[in-house]
Amino acid sequence: MSGSAAASDQIVLTLPDGNTREVPVGTLARDVVGSIGERLLRASVAVAIDGEVVDLMTPLRHSGAFVVITDKDPRALAVLRHSGAHILATAVRRLRPDAHIGFGPAIDDGFYYDFEVERPFTPEDLAAFEAEMKKVIQEKYPFVREEVSLEEARVRFAGDPLKLERLADFEGTDEVISVYTDGPFVDLCRGPHVPDTGWLKHFKLLTTAGAYWRxxxxxxxxxxxxATAFWKKDELETHLHNLEEAKKRDHRVLGKSLGLFQMFPVAPGGAFWTPKGTTLYNTIESFVRERQQEAFQEIKTPLLYNKKLWEQSGHWGKYKENMFLVLDSETGEHDMSLKPMNCPSHHVYYGSQKHSYRELPVRYVTFDVLHRNxxxxxxxxxxxxxQFAQDDCHVYLREDQIATEVKFLMDFILGYYDTFGLQATLKFATRPEQRIGSDELWDRAEGALRAALESTGRPYELKEGDGAFYGPKIDFDVTDSIGRAWQLGTIQLDYNAPERFDLSYTGEDNAPHRPVVIHRAVSGSFERFIAILIEHFAGAFPVWLATEQVRVIPIAIDYNDHAQAFVDRLKGLGIxxxxxxxxxxxxxxxxxxxxxxxxxxxxxGRREAExxxxxxxxxxxxxxxEILAQDAFVEQLLHDVKTRALVPMPVVAESTEEGA
RNA sequence: GCUGACGUAGCUCAAUUGGCAGAGCACCUGAUUUGUAAUCAGGCGGUUACCGGUUCGAUUCCGGUCGUCAGCUCCA
Structure with a gap:
């Protein structure tokens, strides 16, 4: 860090209001908070030094911006939940002393803890642990932080093989090893924690599951x-309520009740689409086709390939486990495979012809069925x-076209999500550790992608090192109507495939050049996208997507003919x-x-018929x-279908009221 | 694949310590012709996922198979 502090054994803390405090190195955070105010100390959960969250028992070593974190701060919740994990482990250890402890972090919606036990936990165990946790909470054990040497830590965790394994990672590093104790329980832990176990008030153990060590x-x-935990009771209740609500819009539940698709044991992982579901599927696919008519070329390619193709693409080595292999009865070998992706077929087709630099970019798109085991x-x-189908496109282009092309594809993708009222957020992923291609190539690729991204003016999140091994990418996450994020579309630059497939185009100089490939998906897979739409709309689709758009109900037999005539008219208009x-x-x-x-x-009824x-x-x-003229209704309806309007507004389906 | 839970009528769920498998909805038949979220009555419907074992007797207990569900390092 900054060398200036080394001269002194004092550090300087800058408070949010600009005031500073000078305290000796090693002063506990809580003492600094206490010096600001007793009430603040009681309300504080932790502190942040230059943005790093540490608990109140941490000795301060560096000067920096000093912020007190109370339960109003979103970062405080993760601290509470992490402490919740320790309290859970404390309770489990009391009831199951044989349990070896693994890891127990806070996660997005709560926390978990992993245990190694002889006998797996049952739901009854869970109830017992929850009850025991309440006792641990009542006992208000302080969380005591200690910093120990590697040797000392090994002694402390002699009975915990998983912790000893974790400790081995510290060998030869100068990382600080800290342990936290709450009452009878000691854990190797970086912290931070709330001051004592009494702070955990509103929590619930949710499920138990197996998880591989590391x-x-x-x-x-x-x-x-x-498990999950919150500061306030109503927050916990809201969270649990939301989980219930999410279950109601689960696409598997709605898919069954609305009769959209079915799964059968004879075809695990494959859907049967009902007539209604097929209508929905085809409506979406037609929409994609229509949008792609101008600038894309749809091709159909075989489903079954000789392994030579997969050897060339590299799938045979890296992806064979996930491919359905097919027995070739002539050779007696499993040397054929159903395609798990479209890229190799597209490359084969592109490579079969000569391409001029003038015709690039070339965009092939395929909706074929794919199989992944x-x-x-x-x-x-x-x-x-x-088994699923993608709106899978591969663009073959010159390097100088990357920026324009990416911009084009981004607009294409974002416009698609807009139609469904899905909010998209962007992630830009750069070169990973494991990669192919020169640094210079990566510089160019990342530069071009980033420039295209920034030209849209949309905010994006940078994910360093998260790119594909063959190139950087932009991922599109969408947020649905109840705030869940789904990773959908992607734009990936690929310098690897053109090499493997020896792809080329003829340049202005009449010499062969390597094109660049862009992988583009918008919906991900139609199957998954439809699942997301079902949950997003809670089954209440906008009229252009609805499998049944209008239902005409005559009040009595006398009006049946009239109603039938109206239905016929609507059908004639494609409704x-x-x-x-x-x-x-x-x-x-x-x-x-x-x-x-x-x-x-x-x-x-009578009035309407007359x-x-x-x-x-x-x-x-x-x-x-609303009573309105048939003509007026028809006109509005056709307009809404044509424009793919998000009407009628999806109404959050409250649970169907119980019998009156 | 692995760990755990689960599998009863088309759907949602019952079935006391192992003792003939039940309800609502849906469906079918009647009656009823209805003005905005369930009209009334009757009826049909199950090899309790499948295979095997224990038992006088298995939906229930045990083993296996298939399927479904929750998960399977958001770094101690």
Whole structure:
């Protein structure tokens, strides 16, 4: 750090209001906070020195900006939750002294702790741990920080093999080793922590699951307990409530109740799309096709390939585990494979022809079905499947075209998300440790990508070292209507593939040149994208996407013909309209239409039949019906479908009220 | 793949210590012709995922298979 402080054994802390405090090196943070105010000390959770959060028991070593963190500060919650993890471990150790402790960090929505135990935890264990935690909390054990030598640490954790393994990482480093004690429990831990266990008031143990030690499938499986904690009771309750709400809009639940798709044990990881679901799927695919008509060339390529292709692309070496291999009955070998990606086929096709520098960029796009042999345990609804289709594009272009092309693709992608009302955030990922290509090439690639990114004026997050091994990338995360982030689109520069496939174009100088490849995906996979849309809209799709756009309901038999005529008119205009003239009460039919989330219901009775009007019920607005001329309704409807308007506004589906 | 939980009618769920498997909705048949979230009555429907074991007797206990779900380093 700055050498000036070394001369003195005093450090200078600058408070947010500009005042400074000079204290001896090694002064505890809490003493500084206490000197500012007793009440502040009681409210403080931790402090930050130049942005680094440390707890109140930490001896201060450096001068810097000194900020007191109270529970108002978002960083304080992570501290509380990390302490929650220790309290959990304290309780588990009391009830299961045989448990060896692994890691226990705070995570986005809470915290977890990993244990190595003979007998896995049961839900009953969880309840017992939660009760025991309450005792630990009542005992208000202070979190005591100590800094120890490696030797000392090894003695302390002699009974904990996992901690000893972690300690081995400190060998030969000068990192400070700290341990925290709360009552009977000691943990190797960097901190920071709240002052004592009594600070944890509102928490809940959620689930238990297996987790490999250090995430390595070759290592032993530990038992992980997930939990969450908040400062305030209502925050915890809101969080738990939100979890319940999220379950209601789960695409697997809605997909079943709305009859969109089904899975069968005979085809794990593959979806059957119902007639309705197929309508939805095709509507989205048509939309993508329409947008891509101008600037892209769609091609269809085989699903099954000889392994020679995968050897050339490098998949055979790196990706074979995830490919479905097919027995070639002539050779008796599994040397054919279903394609898991479209890139190699696109490269083969590009490479089959001579290309002039004038025709670049060339953009091939393919919607073919892809197969990836995901681990059985990884399959989940439509978000993780073995068979899916992408709106997968590969652009072949000259290096000098990168900036323009990236700008073009970004606008294309962002415009797509806008149509669905999905908020996108951008991430720019640069060269990773493991990579191919010269630094000069990476400089150029990153420079071009960054320039294109910045020309859009959109904010982005820099992810250093997170790029693909063959090139930097821009990832598009979208946030859905309940604030969850999904990684969807990507723009990846690739200098590797053109080499492997010996791709070229003829330049102005009549000599062959290497093109650059850009991988572009917008929806990710259609399957997953539709899952996201189902959850985003809670099944209440805007009218252009709705599988059934209008339902016409005659009040009595006398108006059936009239209603049928209206349905026919709508159908003739390309509207997905149905007639519900069943022998049921109006209430019954309206209720069913609402539950099936049909955007518009047109009720037709005597008045409407005579006056050529419809009594329009808009999804989710209850009894506020509107009487309008059929022509006016049709005109508005066609306009909204054509413009892909986000109407009717998705109404957050409250749980269907219990029987009256 | 691994750890744990789960698998009962088309759907959502019941079934006391192992003792003939039940409800609501959906579906079918009648009656009812309805003005904005469930009209009434009757009926059909299950090899309790599958295979094996223990038992006089298994939805229930045990083992295996298949599937579903929660997870599988957001650095002590």
């Amino acid at each position: 995430g390595d499938v070759k290592r032993q499986m530990l038992q992980r307990i997930y 995901e681990l059985s345990g990884a399959l989940s609804g439509l978000t993780r499947v073995r 997905r309209a149905t007639l519900d003239a069943r022998n049921e009460t109006l209430n019954y039919r309206v209720r069913e239409g609402e539950m099936e989330k049909v955007p518009y219901m047109c009720v037709i 006056e050529h009007t419809v009594a329009l019920r808009v999804r989710g607005t209850g009894k506020k019906q």
